Amino acid sequence: MKEKRTLSITFIISIMILIVIGIAMMFSVSFTSGLHEYRNYYYFIIRQLIWITAGGFFMIVASRINYKRYKKIRGLFFIGGFALLVLVLIIGKEVNGAKRWLVLGPIVIQPSEVAKIAFIIYLSGALEYYKDKKYKSLEILIAAVVPLFIFIVLIFMEKSFSSAVILFVIGFSMIFVSKVKIEQLIVFFFGFMALGAFGIMHSEYRRRRIFNYLTGFNKDGNDVGYQARQSLIAIGSGRVIGRHYGNGLQKYFYLPERHTDYIFSTYAEEFGFIGCFVLIGIYFFILLIMIMTINKTKDYFGKYLVFGIMVLFITQALANMFVVTGVIPSTGITLPLISYGGSSTIVIMAALGIVINVINNIDEVNEDE
Secondary structure (H helix, E strand, C coil): CHHHHHHHHHHHHHHHHHHHHHHHHHHHHCHHHHHHHHCCCCHHHHHHHHHHHHHHHHHHHHHHCCCCHHHHCHHHHHHHHHHHHHHHHHHCEEECCEEEEEEECCEEECHHHHHHHHHHHHHHHHHHHHHHCCCCHHHHHHHHHHHHHHHHHHHHHCCCHHHHHHHHHHHHHHHHCCCCCHHHHHHHHHHHHHHHHHHHHCCHHHHHHHHHHHHCECCCCCECCHHHHHHHHHHHHCCCCCCCCCCCCCCCCCCCCCCCCCHHHHHHHHHHHHHHHHHHHHHHHHHHHHHHHHHHCCCHHHHHHHHHHHHHHHHHHHHHHHHHCCCCCCCCCCCCCCCCCCHHHHHHHHHHHHHHHHHHCCCCCCCCC
16 A cells, blocks of 8 residues: 555656646747747746646546546547547648647647547457457457557548557557567558558658658758757757756747747757756656556556556657657657647646556456446
């Protein structure tokens, strides 16, 4: 009991530290954009505080609901996620040719973010069910891959390639730990990879993004590598201890997306290598707590649930850091609990609330409910 309580408190404190860092960075780097775009220094920080408050509410609610209840209604999570993904294609707001957002009055929802956690819950329950019923490996693969394929195709149609890739990683990671036959999984894996390559090659927009990333220029010969270079300049200029909080220069319109996708760059500029080491260390510590939770919980549904959320959390963090350091093309993936963003912040906090509940129920034996 004491060990469980310590694990829960440590996990919550780590999350709170990340949130505080995110709020502090928003204060430091978003005021220039707020003044320029909305004539309000505090526009972005006020909205981010609202989203964090909403996320905190959902995190508290999720932490108090026994996670095993989700298993009974896993089908509803799949239907809900599916409905949102279809709805956004029909009535979603189109921006730059992509339909990723549902606008409901003052509320803007990104269904692909909601679909990630909905699918994790659905697949966790399904994989436990297949295990209990002693399904054969191929049967498990087909039963798990078909709904994954449906979600990925719908997200792909929204032109949210990065979200589709993250869901692909989550889905196949969860299927992998379900102990299916590795040779069968590899066949399905490369099948998905081939379909993904086909989708990229038959999309002029995505081909152009890859070409621009590899060359730094678009098809007209114009320089499109400015943001990537400014990101590296920001990171490099931080050196060991950084320019110190509030003294970064990139926020003065040198680096676009400085408070959203590229907030890690501005963080590195102000806090340097040491600050980056601390931030990455906090992410790693949260990862470690989730691994400990997986090992300690006796319920396979809980294991799958925490594992899926762990993959979501860490994949988004790594993908964002890979983008700002130029390892992969710009994807629009936010840095969990740090970047400006509504749907991603609320969904991540709600997902972490589920992990807290699993930790709090760690001593419970898996029951056939």
